Amino acid sequence: MSIDLAIKDLHISVQGKPIIKGLNLTVKQGEIHALMGPNGSGKSTLAKGLMGHPLYDIDSGKVVFSGVDILELEANERARLGLFLAFQYPTAIPGVSLANFLRLAVSAVRAKNGNESDKDGLIPMREFRRELREKMQQLGVDDSFARRYLNDGFSGGEMKRAEILQLAMLEPKIAILDETDSGLDIDAVRIVGESVSQLIGPDLGVLIITHYPRLLDYIRPQFVHVLLDGRIVESGGWELTQLLEAEGYDPIREKHGIKEEQNGEI
Amino acid sequence: MAKSETNTMEEIGISNDYQYGFHDDVKPTFKSRKGLDEEVINQMCDIKGEPDWMREYRLNAYKIFKQKPMTKWGGDLSQLDFDDIYYYVKASDRSERSWDDVPDDIKKTFDRLGIPEAERKFLAGVGAQYDSEVVYHNIVEELDKIGVVFLDTDTAVKEYPDLVKKYFGTIIPSADNQFAALNSAAWSGGSFVYVPPGVKVEYPLQAYFRINSENMGQFERTLIIADEGSQVHYVEGCTAPTYSSESLHSAVVEIVCMKGSRVRYTTIQNWANNVYNLVTKRAFAYEDAQMEWVDGNLGSKLTMKYPSVYMMEPGARGDILSIAFASKGQHQDAGAKVYHCAPHTTSQITSKSISKDGGRSSYRGWVDVAKGAKGCKSHVVCDALILDKDSRSDTYPVIEIGENDTNIEHEARVSKIGEEQLFYLMSRGLSEEEASTMIVNGFIEPLVKELPMEYAVEMNRLIQLQMEGSVG
Numbered sequence: 001m002s003i004d005l006a007i008k009d010l011h012i013s014v015q016g017k018p019i020i021k022g023l024n025l026t027v028k029q030g031e032i033h034a035l036m037g038p039n040g041s042g043k044s045t046l047a048k049g050l051m052g053h054p055l056y057d058i059d060s061g062k063v064v065f066s067g068v069d070i071l072e073l074e075a076n077e078r079a080r081l082g083l084f085l086a087f088q089y090p091t092a093i094p095g096v097s098l099a100n101f102l103r104l105a106v107s108a109v110r111a112k113n114g115n116e117s118d119k120d121g122l123i124p125m126r127e128f129r130r131e132l133r134e135k136m137q138q139l140g141v142d143d144s145f146a147r148r149y150l151n152d153g154f155s156g157g158e159m160k161r162a163e164i165l166q167l168a169m170l171e172p173k174i175a176i177l178d179e180t181d182s183g184l185d186i187d188a189v190r191i192v193g194e195s196v197s198q199l200i201g202p203d204l205g206v207l208i209i210t211h212y213p214r215l216l217d218y219i220r221p222q223f224v225h226v227l228l229d230g231r232i233v234e235s236g237g238w239e240l241t242q243l244l245e246a247e248g249y250d251p252i253r254e255k256h257g258i259k260e261e262q263n264g265e266i
Numbered sequence: 267m268a269k270s271e272t273n274t275m276e277e278i279g280i281s282n283d284y285q286y287g288f289h290d291d292v293k294p295t296f297k298s299r300k301g302l303d304e305e306v307i308n309q310m311c312d313i314k315g316e317p318d319w320m321r322e323y324r325l326n327a328y329k330i331f332k333q334k335p336m337t338k339w340g341g342d343l344s345q346l347d348f349d350d351i352y353y354y355v356k357a358s359d360r361s362e363r364s365w366d367d368v369p370d371d372i373k374k375t376f377d378r379l380g381i382p383e384a385e386r387k388f389l390a391g392v393g394a395q396y397d398s399e400v401v402y403h404n405i406v407e408e409l410d411k412i413g414v415v416f417l418d419t420d421t422a423v424k425e426y427p428d429l430v431k432k433y434f435g436t437i438i439p440s441a442d443n444q445f446a447a448l449n450s451a452a453w454s455g456g457s458f459v460y461v462p463p464g465v466k467v468e469y470p471l472q473a474y475f476r477i478n479s480e481n482m483g484q485f486e487r488t489l490i491i492a493d494e495g496s497q498v499h500y501v502e503g504c505t506a507p508t509y510s511s512e513s514l515h516s517a518v519v520e521i522v523c524m525k526g527s528r529v530r531y532t533t534i535q536n537w538a539n540n541v542y543n544l545v546t547k548r549a550f551a552y553e554d555a556q557m558e559w560v561d562g563n564l565g566s567k568l569t570m571k572y573p574s575v576y577m578m579e580p581g582a583r584g585d586i587l588s589i590a591f592a593s594k595g596q597h598q599d600a601g602a603k604v605y606h607c608a609p610h611t612t613s614q615i616t617s618k619s620i621s622k623d624g625g626r627s628s629y630r631g632w633v634d635v636a637k638g639a640k641g642c643k644s645h646v647v648c649d650a651l652i653l654d655k656d657s658r659s660d661t662y663p664v665i666e667i668g669e670n671d672t673n674i675e676h677e678a679r680v681s682k683i684g685e686e687q688l689f690y691l692m693s694r695g696l697s698e699e700e701a702s703t704m705i706v707n708g709f710i711e712p713l714v715k716e717l718p719m720e721y722a723v724e725m726n727r728l729i730q731l732q733m734e735g736s737v738g
């Protein structure tokens with residue numbers, strides 16, 4: 001059975017301010033969607049709202065994921081259902097090594113699937129290590145990375161790679177990548193792009209939030225959406241990215257009669 | 267690493283039959299009446315067969331104790347009734363007991379703490395405090411061969427009277443404070459360690475202390491002498507079963523670090539929530555000697571403990587790491603004191619505290635630089651983590667500098683568990699409890715990594731237990 005993330009007429013506000021105002025979107029397992037939109041248009045708000053961030057209030061609408069209405073669920077329950085968010089700005093957790101954290105996370109997420117675990121409910125150390133090492137190699141990160149404290153003192157690029165490493169380890173069904181390409185050098189964009197495209201298959205659907213088509217060269221989206229004024233105002237294929245690259249958001253704003261906000265800064 | 271350590275332990279003869287003492291299943295063979303006076307002290311000395319000098323020492327300390335007013339600073343001691351405590355309990359001579367006798371629920375707790383394994387693997391030379399008396403003691407032959415003395419202090423008074431007499435009470439005199447006076451009058455048990463010049467003890471010497479009897483005061487007395495150029499790590503771990511009425515634990519630990527020696531003293535205490543834990547710990551470090559206190563305080567009703575290092579000669583160094591976890595109904599008044607009595611001495615204090623469910627933790631610190639002690643350095647870092655709005659954290663740092671040519675830094679930070687941190691971890695599948703436990707464990711990680719591996723594991727599990735049921 002194919003699983004999808006179906007968003008219907010979603011309204012999200014932050015500190016009383018409406019940001020997402022009636023958004024509709026469905027992402028199916030196996031599909032690749034790109035979401036583009038100017039700074040401050042609410043892309044990250046959507047991503048965090050979908051993942052269940054307590055600061056982002058869902059005012060109305062519905063989000064059904066693998067047949068379950070997830071809006072009442074805690075973030076960890078959403079993760080266990082197979083939803084994943086690669087953060088635009090990952091948070092540092094000092095003193096917690098990437099490996100220790102990931103072992104607990106992987107165990108928590110996979111526990112549902114009846115995988116083997118040792119008496120603490122953790123996946124066996126040996127198995128975990130082997131898998132982690134393998135995936136770190138694919139991502140071109142050094143073994144020592146696993147011992148570093150999670151996102152603590154990571155460079156921008158290291159953080160993004162750590163997010164993709166987590167994506168690879170957690171094996172979600174639908175993943176949202178929030179500007180995973182920003183802050184990456186050209187080679188890193190290629191490595192991240194190639195690793196994500198390797199992960200993509202019939203079991204993974206992705207929603208890629210990005211400002212640059214470069215990442216999309218490695219991960220060709222079937223669907224491209226433009227977020228303006230809290231709604232998806234245009235959807236199309238690859239050609240839409242080319243149009244945006246050439247002309248920016250103004251023509252679309254004009255077409256829909258949307259005034260430019262001050263880059264979302266207040 | 268674990269493997270080679272295990273081998274070492276086996277080579278030197280691990281005890282596989284060390285058993286726990288629990289407060290409900292061994293009858294004391296002697297119990298003094300409640301309260302302390304000259305008669306009780308004399309009775310205690312008679313039963314122990316102590317030399318006259320110790321009897322006099324105790325009686326004199328008792329006089330001082332009677333004169334001292336009740337301690338007014340630190341935590342709330344108003345519920346503490348000195349007359350409602352047994353000061354001397356001699357347990358049965360029986361030290362053998364089978365693991366099968368241990369009640370299931372307690373076994374389960376220890377299982378989760380990983381203690382049985384830890385003890386079985388690591389108990390090289392063990393002094394286990396059973397009620398007031400050490401009833402089990404295993405001195406490893408290997409220690410004997412290299413001339414290291416590791417005894418319970420009662421035995422040391424008899425077997426090494428000159429050594430004990432020379433140092434006992436010289437680091438912490440009876441008159442130092444109310445609780446030092448009380449301990450000096452009523453002490454029982456504790457460890458005595460002597461390491462000869464140049465000897466490096468390769469593995470930690472460990473002692474497990476436990477309170478078992480209701481209303482039973484515990485007054486261990488530990489004295490460690492590290493002779494010139496020697497090296498030793500002493501570890502004291504402690505888990506107490508819970509029981510109802512108030513209980514007092516008031517230990518004194520004295521350490522002498524002679525020229526070029528290096529001593530580390532590690533404690534993890536997890537007293538039952540009704541225990542007053544009022545401890546005086548002090549070390550004198552002479553030329554180029556290094557003293558390190560690593561101190562983890564969980565549990566208890568009130569802990570007042572400020573390990574200190576007096577740097578007596580040039581080149582001495584004092585390091586104090588302390589972790590305090592204050593939960594519901596608990597006050598951890600912990601800290602550190604360093605006294606730079608000589609030039610070119612260095613100290614570092616790192617304190618981490620966690621307050622949760624209305625718990626209160628205080629850092630009380632003292633940095634003292636004597637006049638003329640030029641070129642001293644001291645660095646103090648205090649980090650407090652507060653888990654909810656009912657909990658509290660305070661810092662009371664005192665810095666006394668009698669010398670301009672010094673370099674002293676003090677940093678203090680108070681933080682809360684960030685919503686972003688919680689969300690980040692939860693978005694990866696961790697429950698709120700797992701996430702906050704992970705953040706707390708990360709917070710104390712810089713200290714935990716200084717612990718021997720088994721203790722580090724135990725510390726993390728203890729935190730996990732403390733955090734259980736704390737959310738949702």
Ligand SMILES: Nc1ncnc2c1ncn2[C@@H]1O[C@H](COP(=O)(O)OP(=O)(O)OP(=O)(O)O)[C@@H](O)[C@H]1O
Pocket residue numbers: 014015019037038039040041042043044045046055088264265266
């Ligand atoms: N935690 C928050 N507190 C206050 N305002 C917020 C918060 N999160 C988002 N906002 C506001 O919501 C609006 C949308 O922000 P959001 O981060 O979703 O934009 P974005 O599309 O991801 O932008 P960018 O392309 O710069 O990443 C902005 O005006 C922003 O200031």
Ligand SMILES: [Mg+2]
Pocket residue numbers: 043044045088178179
């Ligand atoms: Mg964003």
